[in-house]
Amino acid sequence: MASKCSSHPSNATTILCEECGKNICDACCTHKAHQQIKLMDVPNAYENLESNNQVVINCIKSLERKVQNRRDEVKAEVDKAASKLLSELEDIRKKEVAIAKSIEAIKQGGGSTEEKYLKTKQKLKTSQSLSSRTLVFIPSHYISEIIPRVIGRLEYVAADQELVELCSFNTLSRNRFIKSMCIVDSTKAWILYYRDTSIHLVDYNGRVIDTQAISDKAIEDFCITTTGDVIFTDWDGSDLKRWNRKGKVKGSFSLHEFENGYTTRGLCKKGEDVLVCLCSVKRGMQTRVAKMSVREQSARELKFTAANTDFLEPGRVSCKSSDPVIIAVVDWGESGRRIKAIDKEGKFLWEWKGEMGDGSEVSPFVPFDITFCNIKQQKRFLVTCHHTEWNKIYSISVNGGDAKCIYTGVNSSCDGAIIADPDGRIWIGDQNGVVHIMSPI
Missing domain, CATH: 3.90.20 (Hemagglutinin Ectodomain; Chain B)
Known part of the structure; x- marks a missing residue:
């Protein structure tokens, strides 16, 4: 039985107003402009x-x-x-x-x-x-990570090449020396240019993802903590600093000021601690490497120092953290550069002056940066060395022997910062603002 219209009780409903959702009769003129359908047609x-x-x-x-x-x-x-x-x-x-x-x-x-x-x-x-x-090789289109953006560049000038270049890319500032790098993961790294006050986050496609101004002075070196904060030293500064954007204290502040007469140089993380190279600018003060326990607002110097090691001017440092702990330092001295290694107590272990495993010697021997990595399932230190006509990457065993060249590049192609990512790829920054990503063959 048909229902009665609420507006015209004497009339049966015959229409559904789709906009109002009401059953109406033929006499309802207020719904004429609305979408309607006859009730008999609804099923x-x-x-x-x-x-x-x-x-x-x-x-x-x-x-x-x-x-x-x-x-x-x-x-x-x-x-x-x-x-x-x-x-x-x-x-x-x-x-x-x-x-x-x-x-x-x-x-x-x-x-x-x-x-x-x-x-x-x-x-x-x-x-x-x-x-x-x-x-x-010609740049290639790629999907995800199946094919790199650049398939590769292969140096063939030496028979003992153990690295192949997967890709290379210009960073934010061309023709500007990349002094230091810190890996975030296998696709991203923070980089520091020479005499820069900011650090820049880049990915392996050459995109600059982020830039952070962390100091009002030129930065000497830096590392990233597990919380994402930056521990850094200033050019010719005398203290260890921290930069963060979270917590109660934001921005940069000093964690520890070293004794008057020292300037800070390179640094690296050792677990939750930081190793800092200290250069003496006063006679009678011994140049050394300090191990610092870093906390949120402060840092304290631990018992370990390299006080019994004859460093001249330690500039860059890397560390094999697992036992036995081995700390390798690039020592920049007037009599020539060296790689010197100490243990966790600061005891001298070995020195490398460019002697090769085959009995030859690197000449001239001018190392810049050093990093520890596992390359081909072997624990090694990798060193970047530069010359007016070539640049090379050398591999040294953790015992300071079995040295060999694993990559030879053209001038200014691999003579800056070096670091290894979690997947074993090697990231090298050069003097032209280019990052090269390499992989063991």
Whole structure:
């Protein structure tokens, strides 16, 4: 039985006002401008809506299947392309290394300079890198991390190369020396330029994600704590500082001021503690390395110091934290640079002046930075060394022996800061503001 209209009780309802949600009669003029439907047509209209909705759902499911299938196809295509490119890279590496070895044999062999020139030129005709000593690959499109943005640059000037460059990118300031770096994770790192008052967060695609001004003076070196705060030293400063943006104290403040007559240099984390290089500017004061226990508002110097080690001018420091603890320091002295190692009590362990495992020596020996890492399942210290014509990365065992060159670069290509990420990749900053990411072959 039809219901009566609330506005016209004598009339039966025959219409549904879709906007008001009311049943009305034919005499209701206030609803004329609204969307309406006859009550007798509602069941069929409802059935049509359900049917149309199911069609839409089926279309969405079909699109989902197509997208999933296409994603799998694209991934398979990218995997195949990556495997092919890596295979081609390995083939080219072998060929170029063979060419380099044959050229070296020509150099060491007999004959006039003219004969050596002609033989070398003939060998280089088979090389895929005629204009330089560096093989450069074309940038490639990539999906996620399956193919790097730049497939790689391979140095083939030495037969003992153990690193291949995965990618390189210009950072915020071109032609500006990258003095120090601190890894955040396998895709990001904080970098410090020479004489800069800020640090910059970059990713492996070359994007600058963040910039933080942490000092009103030039920063000497820095490291990042587990809470994300920055521990740093100023250029020719005498104290250890902390920068944070959270908590009660925000910004930069001094954690500890060292004895008058010392200036702070390089530093690195050792667990929750920090190692700081201290250079004496007064006669009679011994240059040393201090181990600091760092707290939120202060720092205290622990018993360990390198007081019984004859440091001249310690500039950079790295640490093998697990037992036995070994601390390696780049010592910048007037008589020449050295790598010196001490234990957790400050006792002298060994010194490296460029002696190689094959009996040769690095000359000139000018190390800049050092880092500890596991490379090819071996615990090693890596050192960047520079020269007017080349730059090299050397690998030293934690005992100070078995030294070897693992990478040779062109001028100013790997002569700055060096650090290893959690995946074992090596990040190097150079004097031109470029970061190079390398991986063991």
